Amino acid sequence: MKKTAITLAAGALLASMAFAGSAFAQDYPTKPITVVVPFSAGGPTDTVARLVAEVMSQDLGQQVVVQNVGGAGGTLGAGQVAVAQNDGYTLLLHHIGMSTAPTLYRSLPYDPTTDFAPIGLITSVPMTLVARKDFEPNTMAELLDYVKANGEDITYAHAGIGSASQLCGMLFMNAVDAQMTTVPYQGSGPAMTDIIGGQVDLICDQTTNTTSQIQAGEVKAYGVTSPERLGNLPDLATTAEGGLELEIGVWHGLYAPAGTDAAIIERLEAALQVALANETVISRFAELGTVPVTAEEATPAALTETLTSQIELWKGVIEAAGVYAD
Amino acid sequence: MDIIASLGLGFSVALDPINILYCFIGVLLGTLVGCLPGIGPTATIAMLLPITFSLSPAGALIMLAGIYYGAQYGGSTTAILINLPGESSSAVTAIDGYQMAKQGRAGQALATAALGSFFAGTVATLLLAFFAPPLARAALNFGAPEYFALIVLGLLVSIALAHGSILKALGMIVLGLLLGMVGQDIYTGQPRFTFGIRELYSGLNFVSVAVGVFGVAEILRNLEDEKSRDVMVKSVKGLWLSMTDFKRIIAPVLRGTVLGSLLGVLPGGGHILSSFASYSAEKRLSKTPEEFGRGAIEGVAGPESANNAAAQTSFIPLLTLGIPAHPVMALMVGAFILQGITPGPNVINDQPALFWGIIASMWIGNVLLVLLNLPLIGLWVKMLSIPYRALFPAIVLFACIGCFSINQNIYDVYAIGFFGVVGYVLIRFGCEPAPLLLGFVLGPLLEEHLRRAMIISRGDPMVFLERPISATLLGLALLAVIIAVLPGIRQKRKEVFVEED
Numbered sequence: 001m002k003k004t005a006i007t008l009a010a011g012a013l014l015a016s017m018a019f020a021g022s023a024f025a026q027d028y029p030t031k032p033i034t035v036v037v038p039f040s041a042g043g044p045t046d047t048v049a050r051l052v053a054e055v056m057s058q059d060l061g062q063q064v065v066v067q068n069v070g071g072a073g074g075t076l077g078a079g080q081v082a083v084a085q086n087d088g089y090t091l092l093l094h095h096i097g098m099s100t101a102p103t104l105y106r107s108l109p110y111d112p113t114t115d116f117a118p119i120g121l122i123t124s125v126p127m128t129l130v131a132r133k134d135f136e137p138n139t140m141a142e143l144l145d146y147v148k149a150n151g152e153d154i155t156y157a158h159a160g161i162g163s164a165s166q167l168c169g170m171l172f173m174n175a176v177d178a179q180m181t182t183v184p185y186q187g188s189g190p191a192m193t194d195i196i197g198g199q200v201d202l203i204c205d206q207t208t209n210t211t212s213q214i215q216a217g218e219v220k221a222y223g224v225t226s227p228e229r230l231g232n233l234p235d236l237a238t239t240a241e242g243g244l245e246l247e248i249g250v251w252h253g254l255y256a257p258a259g260t261d262a263a264i265i266e267r268l269e270a271a272l273q274v275a276l277a278n279e280t281v282i283s284r285f286a287e288l289g290t291v292p293v294t295a296e297e298a299t300p301a302a303l304t305e306t307l308t309s310q311i312e313l314w315k316g317v318i319e320a321a322g323v324y325a326d
Numbered sequence: 327m328d329i330i331a332s333l334g335l336g337f338s339v340a341l342d343p344i345n346i347l348y349c350f351i352g353v354l355l356g357t358l359v360g361c362l363p364g365i366g367p368t369a370t371i372a373m374l375l376p377i378t379f380s381l382s383p384a385g386a387l388i389m390l391a392g393i394y395y396g397a398q399y400g401g402s403t404t405a406i407l408i409n410l411p412g413e414s415s416s417a418v419t420a421i422d423g424y425q426m427a428k429q430g431r432a433g434q435a436l437a438t439a440a441l442g443s444f445f446a447g448t449v450a451t452l453l454l455a456f457f458a459p460p461l462a463r464a465a466l467n468f469g470a471p472e473y474f475a476l477i478v479l480g481l482l483v484s485i486a487l488a489h490g491s492i493l494k495a496l497g498m499i500v501l502g503l504l505l506g507m508v509g510q511d512i513y514t515g516q517p518r519f520t521f522g523i524r525e526l527y528s529g530l531n532f533v534s535v536a537v538g539v540f541g542v543a544e545i546l547r548n549l550e551d552e553k554s555r556d557v558m559v560k561s562v563k564g565l566w567l568s569m570t571d572f573k574r575i576i577a578p579v580l581r582g583t584v585l586g587s588l589l590g591v592l593p594g595g596g597h598i599l600s601s602f603a604s605y606s607a608e609k610r611l612s613k614t615p616e617e618f619g620r621g622a623i624e625g626v627a628g629p630e631s632a633n634n635a636a637a638q639t640s641f642i643p644l645l646t647l648g649i650p651a652h653p654v655m656a657l658m659v660g661a662f663i664l665q666g667i668t669p670g671p672n673v674i675n676d677q678p679a680l681f682w683g684i685i686a687s688m689w690i691g692n693v694l695l696v697l698l699n700l701p702l703i704g705l706w707v708k709m710l711s712i713p714y715r716a717l718f719p720a721i722v723l724f725a726c727i728g729c730f731s732i733n734q735n736i737y738d739v740y741a742i743g744f745f746g747v748v749g750y751v752l753i754r755f756g757c758e759p760a761p762l763l764l765g766f767v768l769g770p771l772l773e774e775h776l777r778r779a780m781i782i783s784r785g786d787p788m789v790f791l792e793r794p795i796s797a798t799l800l801g802l803a804l805l806a807v808i809i810a811v812l813p814g815i816r817q818k819r820k821e822v823f824v825e826e827d
Contacts, residue, residue, distance in 0.1 A: 040653065041372035042660030050664060054379060068372060069734050072510070072527035076735075079524070104515075109524070155782055161515035183781050184513050186774070189650040189659075193593050196647060197466035200782065208663075212648050212670025287666055325515035 028088055028264050032063040035091045035254075038077025040070040043187075044125065044208040044288070048252055049093045051284050052122060055275035060267070066093075073162035073325055075101050075108060082110035086257040088264035092116065095252045097162055099310035103318040104162050104325040113308060116255040117265055120272045120298035121306060124249030125290045126226035127168050128210045129239065130219040132198040140222045140242025147176050155200040156180040157191040161325045164250045165191065167314070168204035168225065170321050175246045195219055206250055207233075207289030225249065230289050251310075253303045265300060273298045333455055336682025340690050345388055345683070348381065352389035353691050356396020357698060361404055365728035366413055366533065367397040371657045375664065383665040384680050388687040390661050391641070394654050395447065395688065398637045399695050402439040402630055403706055407432055408721055410541035415633035417536055417763045418601040422618060422625030424544075429621050432707045433565030438575055438623055439630040440699040441567075446583040446631035447692035450638035453587050454645075455685050459674070461639075462646040465591045470779035471790050473592075475799035477772045480599045482803050483606045484764055495761045498752070502765020503772075505530060513777055525737040534738045535766060537725045538745025539752070539759040545718050546750040565703055575627035578608050582631030590636030593643040593651040597636040598767055604632035619758075638688055645681060647671055 037049045046068060053064040069077035074097040081092035098112050129143075137143040147154060156173075158165040165188065173179055183200050185191035188209045194200045196218050207230065214221045214233060223239040224230055225248045239246045254272055256265060275281055276292035285292055296302065318324075339345060359370045371390050378386035398415065405416040406423035419439065426435040453461070468476075481499065508519045509529030520526040567575075582604040589596035589603065608628040609618045618625050643649040648670035650656040662669040667677060674681045709717075722742075729738040749759055783789035791797045 040656070041368075041375060042650075042653075042657035047660050047663050050376060050379075050660075054376065066376070067734065070528065071733060071735065072524050076524060076527070080734075107522075152784075160512055161510070181781060181784065183778060185778075186512050187656070189656055190593070193466070193643070193647075193649045194469065196649070197469060199469035212668040212672060216671035218647070218671055284664070284666055287668055288663065323515065325510065326517055 026263070028261075028267055029060050029062040031089060032065050033060065033089050033091060034065050034067050035093050036067050036069050036077045036081050037093050038069055038071075038074035038097075041066075041068045044206055044250075045093070045095050045252065047208070047288070048123060048125075048285075051281050052093075052254075052272070052275045055278045055281055056268075056271045059271040059274045073097060073101065073104065073160075075105055078112070079108075079110050081255065081257055082115040084257050086117070086260040088256060088260055088268065090257065091119070091268070092255045093122070093252065094255065096164060096167065096250050096310065098253065098255075099307055100162055100167060100314045100318065102311055103315045104323070106324060107326055112311065115258050117258050117260045118300045118303035118307065119254040119256060119265060119268050120300060121293045121303050122252040122254060122272070122276065122298070123285060123290050123292050124226075124251040125206045125208060125288065126224050126230060126249055127164065127204050127206055128214065128224050128233075128236070129168075129172070129202070129204045129222040129246075130195065130210050130214065131202045131222070132195050132200070133218065133220050134198060135201055135220055137222075138220070140237065140239070140244060143222050144176055144242075144244060147178050147180065151178045152181050154180045154202060155183050157183045157185060157195060157200040157203040159188045159191050159205070160184055160186055161323070163188070164248075165203055165205045166323075167317075168246075168248050170317050170323070171246055171248055172204055172244075174317065174320070175244055211289045231286055232289055251306060253307065255303075269299060329456060332678065332682050333686065335679055336455075336684075336686030339384055339679050339683030340388065340686035342384075345385055345687065346690065348385040348389040349392050349687050349691050350694055352392020353396035353399075353695050354698065356393040356398075357400040357403075357695065357702075359393070360397035360400020360402075362724050362728055365724075365731055366401075367394045368653050368657065369728070369732050370397070371654065371661070375657070375661060378661055379664060383662075383667060383677075384683045386665055387658070387661060387680065387684055388691075390658060391684060391688065392691045394658075395634065395637045395691060396695060398634050399440065399443055399699055402443075402626075402633075403436065406435045406439065406626070407706060407710060408541065408717075409544045410721060410725065411536050414532060414536070414598055414763065414767045415601040415629070415636075417540065417760065418605045418629040419626055419633075420540055421605070421760050422620075422622050425619065425621035426623065426626065427710070431621065431623075432710060433703050434567055434571055434623065435626050436703045436706060437565070437567050437700065438571070438627045440696055440703070442575065442579045442582065442627045442631035443634035444692050444696040445579055446586060446635035447638055447695075448689060449583050450587045450590070450635040451685060451689045451692065454639060454642060454688070455682075458642045458646050461591045462642050465593060465596075465643060466647075467795060468592055469793075470775045470782060471793050471796040472799065474772065474775040474779055475790060475796035475803070476592075476596075476599070477768050477775065479799050479803040479806070480603055481764070481768055481772070482806050483610075484602050484761075491756070494755075494757045498757050498759070498761040499765035502762040502767075503769035504765075505535065505762075506766045506769030507773070512774065513781075523737065525735050528733070528735075529770070530741055530766075531729060531732065531735070531738040532763075532767065533732070534729050534741035535745050536763060537729065538742045539749030539762060541725065542722065542742060542746025543749025543753055543759065545722070546746060547753050548714070548718075565707065571623055574623050577611075578604075578624040578628035579631045581607060581611075582628040582633075583635045586632030586635030587639050589632075590639035590651075591642050593640075593649050597633075597640045597652065598771070600632040600636040601629035602764055602768075604628040641684075641688075644669060645684065646674060648673070 037046050039045050049066050053066050057064045084090035137146040156169050213219045223242045224236050225239050273295045359365045401416040402419045405411040405420035409424040411417040411420045423435045510527045585604050586600040589600040608624045609615050640651045643651050644655045650659050726739050
């Protein structure tokens with residue numbers, strides 16, 4: 001008798017859960033959504049996240065809250081989302097580091113390709129090759145010769161293990177086939193400080209950090225790593241124009257935990273595309289020296305493609321450089 | 327543009343009623359989060375960033391700046407009343423401030439902190455208005471060797487932080503240095519002392535360590551003493567400063583302001599040194615150094631002024647060069663960008679109303695803070711009459727929530743418990759927590775700059791002597807050591823490091 005009651009109750013519970021499940025995907029979202037940014041507040045990735053989250057909130061009719069879970073080169077925050085409930089209320093906004101982590105961290109507790117459901121690409125922030133303003137070479141051609149001739153006597157600054165500036169430096173040294181002395185910093189701020197102060201020679205950093213310094217003439221700029229010149233730095237040639245084969249962009253993507261309902265992913269994809277077409281987002285991105293990706297790229301397919309090909313690319317580069325973070 | 331006209335423009339922006347309101351909201355929030363142990367300005371500004379979207383650029387930045395320097399005022403409150411420093415600068419205030427509170431002089435300690443901070447804030451704001459660009463340029467001459475030399479000097483001079491055995495103080499500094507090494511090595515990426523725990527890669531959280539060794543350890547110690555358990559401070563002897571008190575704090579406030587203003591400009595960690603440096607200076611210059619650590623009002627006045635002056639001048643690298651000096655300034659960079667303004671050398675020319683408006687608002691914010699804080703002193707002191715059994719669980723709870731809110735890292739909460747026990751054991755052995763915190767804060771900076779200097783010089787140690795600023799600073803450090811060991815001065819040194827028992 002008692003057993004039946006329990007079975008009945010369990011059945012009812014299951015039924016109501018199944019019902020709640022389907023209703024839940026249709027009504028989604030019914031409560032605020034958290035977007036985990038695996039870096040500290042105020043940085044370039046955080047800024048991208050907040051600009052996009054603001055517009056996505058309006059489209060989804062629920063607050064999209066940015067939560068900063070910094071630490072261990074972005075792997076802490078990503079690891080949290082990997083094991084979060086896949087109900088569409090916890091998302092991850094991560095950059096290029098998503099594709100370098102599997103090689104940099106040999107004991108990564110999650111797999112970027114299987115533990116996440118990609119939603120779409122957001123933007124690819126170009127990088128700029130800049131030096132202290134009294135650094136000898138004046139053009140890209142002179143710089144390439146200078147680096148080949150002086151190698152380890154040149155100091156290359158970067159923002160720490162796994163940072164975009166470190167990755168760009170590896171690519172640059174591969175392209176020039178010369179080794180410079182690398183000087184790690186804790187973040188872009190202190191590294192730029194020492195470039196402006198003339199303590200170190202060279203850095204390749206995101207336009208977010210360099211544009212205002214280039215415009216003010218505080219640093220000497222050699223080239224931008226995007227395929228085309230930038231709107232707010234029209235005089236700065238691309239690396240390709242300068243004769244350097246180096247193309248890199250700090251691409252950002254939005255992810256949900258693996259197994260998230262397809263309807264929810266579709267809803268988020270639509271909201272992301274609305275955000276990327278928004279006037280304010282476009283104009284603020286432009287001030288950061290970047291543009292939102294097209295609607296075709298803000299899709300799960302495009303992000304999956306980028307992620308897998310970038311994991312391959314960086315595996316080769318990082319293993320060749322022999323740099324690991326654990 | 328002429329400076330007076332610029333300041334006029336600034337005040338016309340800052341005195342706009344709506345901006346005064348934002349400034350008030352900022353300093354009020356800052357004071358409140360400064361008082362809540364654990365929740366610091368970093369977490370608060372991060373949480374409020376989305377709200378600033380809808381404000382005007384001036385309003386948003388005035389409010390966020392207010393939160394930051396407001397928290398410097400508020401942070402000293404808990405340090406003085408319940409021995410809970412919220413950040414490195416108030417750790418120094420806790421040494422003598424809390425002793426004053428125990429003697430029933432909490433009101434005087436709080437008033438000293440508020441008045442000293444106000445004076446320092448005013449001077450630093452003027453400095454910011456008149457000399458920001460040249461100061462920022464001068465600070466750029468500080469490279470890795472100069473910072474290394476500065477920190478060596480700071481560490482050697484700061485041994486005066488201890489009022490017990492000098493051997494124990496050195497031991498505590500070394501322990502602090504070791505604790506500061508926990509986490510991922512920034513040069514090689516190798517994890518150190520992390521025991522495979524990924525949450526420790528970013529190192530131990532300062533707030534957790536400070537709350538543990540100061541606050542929780544103090545609670546544990548108090549619990550073993552049945553008599554003082556009901557009410558922490560029984561008698562409160564007046565709230566306001568006497569004429570003697572005023573005379574005693576004038577010189578420390580002036581010296582603290584100068585030290586803090588100068589150190590605050592250095593983007594590579596100068597503001598961290600300011601309160602430690604001021605405390606050491608006051609103890610050295612005092613005719614009664616034995617009072618330090620036992621409730622010397624100078625030990626509150628100097629560091630509090632230095633700390634607030636540094637808080638204001640640390641805006642200089644940000645406003646004139648777009649360089650963030652510490653995490654809070656990095657958040658301010660984010661706030662600028664969200665408002666569509668890229669901070670950099672051009673802000674002063676492209677956005678004069680914003681630049682001067684922020685500077686003028688800082689002075690207004692300091693006035694608001696002193697008006698807000700002086701009447702609150704009576705209220706804060708009353709807090710001490712809350713029964714121990716109700717007050718302390720609440721403190722620990724708030725501290726845990728605050729520490730967790732910064733990075734959502736549960737290990738930050740475990741660290742509070744762990745360091746509470748460590749701190750208690752240290753107290754039982756007669757060791758003091760202040761030198762430990764000093765080592766913990768400065769150790770990683772010392773290592774970072776030493777190794778960077780050596781990398782840049784390609785392994786040549788002469789770099790420290792070839793560069794004039796670093797050579798001078800190291801010379802001063804050597805001088806400090808010589809003075810300490812010279813036989814003729816032994817007598818004086820004994821006074822500085824009076825044995826406790």
